[in-house]
Amino acid sequence: MLISLGLLLLCQLLGEALVHALGVPLPGPVIGMALLLVLLLMRDQLTPVLPHEVGDGTLEKTSTGLLANLSLMFIPAGVGVVQRLDLVVSHGPAILVALIFSTAIALLAGVAVFRLLARLVGEAT
Amino acid sequence: MSQSDFALWVYLSRTPLLWLTLTIFVYVLADRISAKLNRNPLANPVLHSVWVIGLILSFTHTPYRTYFEGAQFVHFMLGPATVALAVPLYAHRRTVMRVLLPMIGALAAGAIAAMVSAVLIAKVLGVPHDVLISLAPKSVTVGVAMGIAERTGGDPSLAAVLVLMTGAIGAIIVTPLMNAVRVRDMRARGFALGVAAHGIGTARAFQVDIMAGTFSGIGMGLNGLLTPILVPVFLPLLLG
Structure with a gap:
């Protein structure tokens, strides 16, 4: 759970950093989403180096939980x-x-x- | 209120804890009611939480700044939640890849239709020039829209208000509108909603159908990339 949340934040951080470094007018979290997608696509190859949590469904559970409460975050x-x-x-x-x-x-x-x-x-x- | 009650209130009303707790409980209540009413679009939990909390703040003379000190913890989660959209996108990647072309077409159509029709309708109705500039990016997520408004000479705060109103409108009208035109394809419904009504639309989509939510998230993300390019191109033509 904590690693999953950390991973989401890390992707967002890298996204924000990329956007600012390149000076492009794009939303950092959207770039973060693309980065996480790339990571998921490469997950099977990366299994030996990734934390257990990324492969055992916890990342999915954490993300689905967040998205189920997306409405709350707009309040x-x-x-x-x-x-x-x-x-x-x-x-x-x-x-x-x-x-x-x-x-x-x-x-x-x-x-x-x-x-x-x-x-x-x-x-x- | 006795003196000690008042002192307690003064203490609590200044802590982030009170406003964070209030935000969560008002939302939980609004969401329960929405679920009880079978997700009736008019029972939109965001809309109703917002006015209830707004009333509480105005009755208690609480400045927004004080409220936001607590509520920011919830607000902050928007970023990680956007990143989390990669998970359903990955889970449904085969379905998504099969409709790549329809998505690209719908993205262009929805983004251009939203911007052009909003600016033209408002222009015909006599809305002043400087407001039209802030209206153009109304379909993208709030942070992006504010950035666009700033660069094109609009008012970022006004743009934010228009964006959130658009999201609420999209979340409310989408179900009756799609049922009226008999579109049952949740991929098409979700995607068009994400393009037209960003995250508030996506939040609605996730409450109705996981496939609609997934496609809405993709639509929102892609429009966040497209509209910043479109607005500076279209705006001079529309205002001219």
Whole structure:
């Protein structure tokens, strides 16, 4: 459990370090995710040098546990937003209308193209 | 409140412990209610926890800064949780690889549709120019959107508000919208949600279906890479 958490933090740290060192405008945690994915893909080759916990399902359990509570982690930022709603309210309902419609349009565009191309590659369900 | 009760309150309200505990328990309660209501989109646990805690802070005259000293421990876990997305991605890698092309197409379509439609609708409705700049990156995760707003001359705080509102809207409308257009493919639903509504959408997806959550996480991650490139290209065209 502790090693798994440490490994997640280490990947994030390396991701942040890479982003800052290269000066690229990318999110460090996303790079960290890519690094962990690479590690998982190479896990079988690396088994002798990796801690036991990485291979016995603990890393999976820790990660799944974190992701099951992803909602919780947005609450502190969300509470901050409630206090700055004045920024949006001062512009009336126009922004809310734009947000609702653009989100619906983006969702529909996304699934439409996904389904179309899935059919093309023979992956439609 | 007696004098000693008040002293206790003053002491506790200044410790991170109180606000961290409150955040977790309000969330647990909101999540229980959401589960009891079969994950009805309107019972979104993030949305309801946020206003309940906001009310408690305003009743107790607690500044956000004090609250955040406790809540930051939860907030901090967003980073490691994003890294943890690699685990379901790895577990479903074969399914993911089979739909690589649909994902790339849906990423481009969703990211461009979100940005273009938001800016154009707001522009038509008379939203001022400087607000439109902060609106463009609204579909990516909050840290990235704030960085984009900063570089393009927008207001990072406003961008953060718009991002979180977008996430909540996406999490609420996705289920009824997808049911209405009869899309049952959880890969498509999840992926489009992650692209359009970042982490709050992904949190919703994980509560509904593990496959939807996995694909939502990929969509969110990929859009975090694409939108920083798109906004500086599209913004001058949209504002012009």
